[in-house]
Amino acid sequence: MAYLEKKEAIILLEDGTIFHGKMVGPEGTTTGEICFNTGTTGYQEIFTDPSYYGQIMVTTNAHIGNYGTTDLDLESDSVKISGLVCKNFSGEFSRVLATDSLYDFLQKANLIVISDVDTRALVAHIREHGVQNAIVSSRVDQRDQLKKELKATPSMKGLELASKVSTKKSYTFGKEDATFKIAALDLGIKTNILRNLASRDVFIKVFPYNSTYEQMMEFNPDGFFISNGPGDPEPLSEAISLARKVLDNNHPLFGICLGHQVIALANGVDTYKMHNGHRGINHPVKNLITGKGEITSQNHGFAINKEQAEANQDIEITHTHLNDHTVAGMRIKGKPCFSVQYHPEAGPGPNDATYLFDEFIDTVKSTKKQAI
Template sequence: MKYQTRKKALVLLADGTIFYGKSVGIEGTSTGEICFNTGMTGYQEIFTDPSYFGQLMVATNAHIGNYGVNDNEVESDGIKISGLICRNFSFTHSRVDSNGNLKDWFTKHNLVAISDVDTRALVAYIRDNGAMNAIISTDVDNIEDLKKQLAAVPTMEGLELASKVSTKEPYFVGDENAEFKISALDIGIKKNILRNLVKRGAYIKVFPYNAKFEDLAAFNPDGYFISNGPGDPEPLIEAQEVAKQIIERNLPLFGICLGHQVIALANGISTYKMHNGHRGINHPVKNLLTGKGEITSQNHGFAINREETEANENVEITHVHLNDHTVAGIRMKDKNVFSVQYHPEASPGPHDSEYLFDQFIENIMKAKAVIS
């Protein structure tokens, strides 16, 4: 595709600010909360992460598409972002094991994407003014109509999105003869989480977002898991009830990201919408139990209240984010329960935190030893 033939496109923010660019070749309009990811690689995993459902992604890396796509590097059943905004879009790619180029992949999924945007200026604006709804479009001559469409988009605060990305029916992952059985509540689960559990000897039954504790317990699992996912955690009343019942029975429970927030809410700790969230693969976290630092993969726009966590006599903070001192991990003092706000499964990102899956399996083994 020649640069000169591409249509003009724009990004319109909820406060009326406009950034201009060019279409990558897929005409249309898309809306969502605008956010940015600072990762230098892993764009395909990011685009297919269910936690990004309902969001317009700004890529801070200057080049997107340069290594194409690979069918094995997806984190769900398809693209989950609402649209892409980038600086330079590569229509050609260079990679030995690529299955194709990013443009064709976007066309297949009908994803609106725009490039040639001053992403440095856009990210700086979001950083200073906070996350907000936005619209991207190739319909650059109808600004007033776009403003009306944007005004009708609900804000992320209070928005329940787990139901949009969760499985409709339970399914199994792993070897049914594996050593451990785990019931996983899918509120936006990533495939690499399941891979990490499977390679540690787990057979997993994945349940829809609205499953009840009795459903999960009927699998007779050795442990329970609550996944990552999109949207505001507070509307997830059913998931919070599942967490409460697991906690009451002192069963092994591990939560990641949105699952971490659900576990906090089940303990009476509130959550809040962050100014612009954490999204990238180089976020520094300190493990307060070991004193060690971890470079982590993160993707969240909500966090749990630190003061309420510190005041809760049943909960201990185990990890903190070193950039802004938000809570990055908790455990219950008298229950077999822990959770983290970041992504130990990475994909993309570093593997510093994979030990948390080992910790979960160790907790399961200890619980099984007590029962036997």
């Protein structure tokens, strides 16, 4: 197809390694932390997930774009990744529900896309040397200048990004006459999290990332939720302070991904930047309470310190990642609070983890009864 004519482009990694490919659509340049996702489907959900803000996404599936796009698969109101790297980009698509091609969808977002890349070699390099900053550009003859631009790109370590993707004003989701009211702190919340809560007879008010405990209490919620999001959790001092106050006042609290890390920090457990992170839809997790395994969707580049969590008398580790034994879930003893590192709202085929929303509502019910 004419609009898929491609021009030479390069990927320059922070360690000096270069990969070659073809620019799909308009020429340009983008920078960010380069990472990869191993999912075979779900590219639109990935590209619109606020947790990927500031990252250049490498898709390991050989074909991208072949089933088009639909508003049903949006996780936010816009594309959040900084750039896309893939092997084969398809301008044609076949899917009953699709309303647009991926090409048109991404061009509306002015996203830099590079295809015809040896993604197997690139992913192998990232796995061995770790995620790092990269620059993708059609300016193949300006490598010295590209190196300068790459050097100026900030590291994800220590980078606060929740403010870039959080709502600017509070808004509500669900039916106002629902049985339960939940105050959600938006650090980069995914739409399907809101759908999962609303489907359980919940009315949600979503608050900006820097909202205070007092501001959220004006909603008179039955419980609190802290969402997923991008960047390093440590700079989120306001969210950490909020979590502490919620816990001090014994309100039900549920955290997912970045929210999980914020709750850990609020309890004196450090976080760290991972070598690769977990990004895919088939990550095995063991529930240490039930002994059951779960196939989960994950997307995070930071994790909580396992040794500190184990040594903390107020924390019980409830879930563990079976590939590397990182902490995948925890609860706070004596408090109506728990959190997970993965994404129970994502249904990559298995729906193994959606029970966590039911557990949260059960916690809210139980706490509400005790207050009567």
